Amino acid sequence: MNTHMTRRDFLKKSSLVVAAAALPGKLNIFNASLVLAHAGTSFKPHAFLEIATDDTITVWMGQTNLGQGTHTGIPMIIADELDAPWEKIQVRMALAAEPFKSPVWHVQVTGGSSSIRHRWDMLREVGAAARGMLVETASEKWGIPPKKCVTKEGKVIHPDGRSLTYGQLAKAAGKRPVPENPPLKSPKDYRIIGTQRNRLDIPDKVMGKTVYGIDFTLPGMCIAVVARPPRYGAVSRSYNAEAAMAVKGVIKVVPLENRIAVCAETTYAAMQGRNALEIKWSDGSHPDLNDDTLDALYKAHLEKSGAVAQKSGDVKKALAGAAQTIEQSYKLPYISHAQAEPINCTAHVEKERCRLWIPTQAQTATQLTASKLTGLPVEKVEVMTTPAGGGFGLRGEQDPVEDSVLLSKTLNRPVKVIQSREDEFANDCFRPASQCRIKAGLDKGGRLVAWSHKVAAPSVMSRKMPQYVKNNIDSDAVSGIRDMPYSLPNLLVNYVMVNLPITVGWWRSVGYSVNVFTVESFMDEMAHAAGKDPIQFRLDHMKKGSRPYNILSLLAEKGGWGSPVSKGRARGVAVTSCFESFAAHMAEVSVSKKGKITVHKMVCALDCGTAVYPDAIRAQAEAGVVMGLSVAFYEKVSFANGGVKTANYDDYPILTMSEVPDIEVHIARNNLKAGGIGEPVFPSVAPAVANAVFRATGIRLRELPFKRELLIRG
């Protein structure tokens, strides 16, 4: 990928340039060709699509490449509507810019499984609009009505068989207005969407050519490692700058607000220098904070009434009148993103501009942060997004941006900030821990009549987007409960906000990563109490023919729910409805007498609307199972003495090859709006396993990660 492509290069090359701007409530596709032809104009739109006279077609990306496949999936959508030959498609990462903002959220961000979900119409319209302009150009040339022309493989074809390539037409097409409401293809005419393609970024990744943020380098650049407090609220009492400076290659020690940076010629020197600082930190604001005190604190919070996040019907009355009620508590830990590539950012602050190279998931936030720190207007902040070695929600955080910008200003040269792995764990913005209590009632017929669910958890929103926290309710903290895919006549959801110094952040599937485990486990408990089959019980509480109903039915069919299992094995299921998609998992497990759970097979059924890029969807679904099992079996961040105790991967095991089961993925076929993928494929994994374990052993696991000792029998 050419990360040094500038607007100027872009301007020289392009002939037909179609851009899109998503204004609130309105989608604008405009012809940027003419604007770009007028050098000196201050209006510098970034394109979605550029067709050059040599027939190359460039799709400019605003979404971060985290390996999720959108850098192939997005071009597939545009190319299909354009009727472009797939081999002519090039993909380039664009600088952060207005046209790449989400039409829904109005910020440029790669998260919430939104890359295609938010742009399903926009991307198709961009391709269709460009196609329309090319067709009109050809038809005018030939003196025939546009509708007599057809397009195929990058050509407009005359009824008599003559044809002009898109490249031949591009220059003239660039002078035309953009057609309004260009007709979109009928799904039956798709020839790229829904087909097998090789991911365009894979060859470079396999050859070792991909330049991630951590690999990025500039002439004159130095590297900084920043020491942050190891305990919440701790301040530096003393440190040895001389010792750090004595390390060969160290250039400067720069104290920043409550953190100390060591800048060096090499990464290793910066790390050695940072270790040499021997900083004496104070005890911090919460010296008693540890795993035990946290557990007790969450429990105490569960005794509070909290804020009413959702209320329908009269839960109290319905529970009082129920034939049978059950109450249980569940517990989930803080978990880490533990993404492979450490957090990093390269900044070069100059008088007139600030440039950043960063594997960020949040381009707009990055621009705003740098603008604020440099005093430069946002349009003078150039953010080039590098490929990212994983992210899972962490890469929207602004610490590396702040550090690199401040240090580049101080040193007056480009600075790349890198975190060590220990810094990663100590400063991660964790998926919040959560405890909850659920009470539900069944009528005589075994139907759910009421569900009361109280959650005690920290609020990510309060830190990231406090304006959206109203009446002490963080909607993310209760997602998956108030929008569970079941119709319940009486539902009460209470939220008790837990305020702690532990930094919490967005993590794959956000609130659903917590609450789908508790809802789907408890749903299983209720099915058992009702004496019903777990799938039938769920279906009985869904609208027949609805998407969750259908996906669970598909899972039952494909997973062979009714068929016999091998001796000693059992199956369990769970279902998720989130990010405009519907996923369900069926786990087949056995449990040894010593409590070891083996997951033999996992079947995933997914309805994500139009399946744009099926192989990438399958890859995400496989990955969702692996991460789901990792979280179910192992992942938990520990705290001690007022700070994070977990230091590295040896303290934070991640599931590896031998525990990855056979995974089957079944994608529902339909032509609906494309929904999310990366997040919906995760939440129902852990509860499917817990529910299978219950059917195998009669023992209910109500805590993550699973406690093996609970399963020791005989």
Place this chain on the structure above:
Amino acid sequence: MIVLNVNGTKRQVDAAPGNPLLWVLRDNLGITSVKYTCGIAECGMCTVLIDGQARRSCVVNVEDVLESEITTIEGLPENHPVKVAWIEKQVPQCGYCQPGIMLQTVDFLSREPNPTEEQINNEMDHMICRCGTHPRIKKAIQMAAEMTAKQGG
């Protein structure tokens, strides 16, 4: 100055003999396909081949490999069965861990040209892939083994 033999080329490096090979490769030689992730030989992402054996370069002192042939992913030909299989099976997601896993695979297949699934599991249990590409890694290893067998080793 020390001299390292990397991918068949002798490279002069101004680095202290006790520096980890990982950082000499990345910082001094600009070979960034060798990845830093944990720094404690836990994840396997910095794996390189040293005289054909997979080693974690974050815990190898550069002075210990002065006489050795060091191979990074760039040192394998583009048509190497492992690379071909990794593309064919569409293995990488973020891709960050893959060079290390591929080099581990090269060493593994040299020891076990026809591995069982259990042997693959045991070998790969020491490698971390956070994205969860394991099912495809397994298929790619099997494919690379078959290709190597057909090519006569």
